[in-house]
Amino acid sequence: MDIDEISKHFIHVYNRSKLFVKGEGVYLYDDMGSKYLDMGAGIAVSALGYSNEEYKQGLKDQIDKLVHTSNLYFNEPSIKAAGYVTEATGLDRVFFTNSGTEAIEGAIKLARKYAYLKNKDSKGGIIAMEHSFHGRSMGALSVTGTKHYREPFEPLIGGVSFAKFNNLESVKALVTEDTCAIIMETLQGEGGIYPATQEFITGVRKLCDEKGILLILDEIQCGMGRTGKMFTYQHYGVKPDILTMAKALGCGVPVGAFAASEEVAKAMCPGDHGTTYGGNPLATAAVCKVFEIYKDKDIIKHVNEIAPYLKKKLETLKEQNNAIIKDIRGMGLMLGMELNIPANQVVTEALKNNLILISAGSNIIRFVPPLIIEKEHIDEMYAILKRILHEPYGKRGAEKFKKQN
Numbered sequence: 001m002d003i004d005e006i007s008k009h010f011i012h013v014y015n016r017s018k019l020f021v022k023g024e025g026v027y028l029y030d031d032m033g034s035k036y037l038d039m040g041a042g043i044a045v046s047a048l049g050y051s052n053e054e055y056k057q058g059l060k061d062q063i064d065k066l067v068h069t070s071n072l073y074f075n076e077p078s079i080k081a082a083g084y085v086t087e088a089t090g091l092d093r094v095f096f097t098n099s100g101t102e103a104i105e106g107a108i109k110l111a112r113k114y115a116y117l118k119n120k121d122s123k124g125g126i127i128a129m130e131h132s133f134h135g136r137s138m139g140a141l142s143v144t145g146t147k148h149y150r151e152p153f154e155p156l157i158g159g160v161s162f163a164k165f166n167n168l169e170s171v172k173a174l175v176t177e178d179t180c181a182i183i184m185e186t187l188q189g190e191g192g193i194y195p196a197t198q199e200f201i202t203g204v205r206k207l208c209d210e211k212g213i214l215l216i217l218d219e220i221q222c223g224m225g226r227t228g229k230m231f232t233y234q235h236y237g238v239k240p241d242i243l244t245m246a247k248a249l250g251c252g253v254p255v256g257a258f259a260a261s262e263e264v265a266k267a268m269c270p271g272d273h274g275t276t277y278g279g280n281p282l283a284t285a286a287v288c289k290v291f292e293i294y295k296d297k298d299i300i301k302h303v304n305e306i307a308p309y310l311k312k313k314l315e316t317l318k319e320q321n322n323a324i325i326k327d328i329r330g331m332g333l334m335l336g337m338e339l340n341i342p343a344n345q346v347v348t349e350a351l352k353n354n355l356i357l358i359s360a361g362s363n364i365i366r367f368v369p370p371l372i373i374e375k376e377h378i379d380e381m382y383a384i385l386k387r388i389l390h391e392p393y394g395k396r397g398a399e400k401f402k403k404q405n
């Protein structure tokens with residue numbers, strides 16, 4: 001594979017080094033036939049792994065029937081998928097999108113429309129969190145808490161301020177009578193795998209209730225069973241007014257959604273929002289299959305059984321390499337390993353050793369494997385990481401990193 005040659009027609013926003021052509025279970029195969037253990041799942045998307053027979057059959061059957069009709073009409077898979085989503089979230093109404101970022105766009109629009117109906121002069125203020133990630137479109141970027149993602153594209157949408165995640169006082173300090181929504185990930189992903197504390201999320205919910213502010217939870221990454229419940233907020237005993245989901249929702253077919261309570265959802269009326277493709281029969285057939293397979297195979301029970309094993313193995317690596325591994329954190333099969341060295345160094349080294357890892361921020365490795373992962377795969381990962389992270393390299397790497405920073 002000649003990287004320069006195959007890269008030349010793409011706008012260069014990714015540094016890609018591999019060409020994968022096939023997947024099977026928790027493994028991907030490159031164009032040379034080499035096999036890789038995947039701890040990234042296409043960025044927390046391929047929860048059912050690769051080449052799941054039932055999933056593939058569901059898609060094939062739908063392709064034979066109907067792929068697209070537009071949202072001017074109902075389609076069968078979307079009716080069923082809407083039922084699954086509302087049942088799983090405890091929310092009342094759903095809108096299907098093509099991506100996570102579009103789910104965020106819709107959530108922001110819904111929150112603003114809701115505020116507008118209450119007060120035509122509403123300025124639609126939104127409080128978001130530092131180090132959050134909500135997507136790359138102009139609206140989603142406006143609430144993303146990383147300055148260097150936002151800055152080159154300003155001016156973005158107005159009225160957004162950033163509080164410190166897990167710091168309730170910093171949120172309270174930003175609330176004004178113009179605040180219409182607070183948006184946050186229940187478990188920050190790109191920002192470095194930081195779960196919300198119970199105190200913080202209960203406090204934010206209470207604040208929202210007192211002030212008539214909507215709580216938007218972004219579970220695009222941490223939803224769909226990854227943390228051991230269908231949605232992460234279900235661990236905390238709180239409920240959002242608006243929820244966004246995507247990534248594992250279609251397990252590879254591009255689909256996202258935002259869902260809301262009846263009270264909030266009814267703020268939208270015909271003409272307020274739309275999408276040509278969103279929720280089309282193929283995409284929602286994928287959503288249906290995903291929910292059905294989760295149920296049949298009790299995927300969430302499996303996550304709860306296997307996740308402690310992954311965490312234990314990562315903790316063991318930390319004990320063995322305390323010069324370079326600073327912290328292990330996260331929930332379920334969404335774990336982070338904070339390093340004293342650049343994460344990319346380890347990601348690159350792992351790839352050379354047939355292990356796919358992804359980073360989150362500059363010094364955190366993010367473990368978001370397919371949810372069907374088994375002990376033997378974790379053992380395989382552990383053996384590779386143990387080899388890569390051995391002390392001499394680790395000590396040298398850590399010193400070098402400290403000097404550079």
Ligand SMILES: *Cc1c(COP(=O)(O)O)cnc(C)c1O
Pocket residue numbers: 099100101102104133134135136185189190218219220221222246247256
């Ligand atoms: C990936 C992600 C998004 C954006 O989703 P896209 O499908 O890439 O547009 C938004 N929020 C969170 C928490 C994400 O992890």
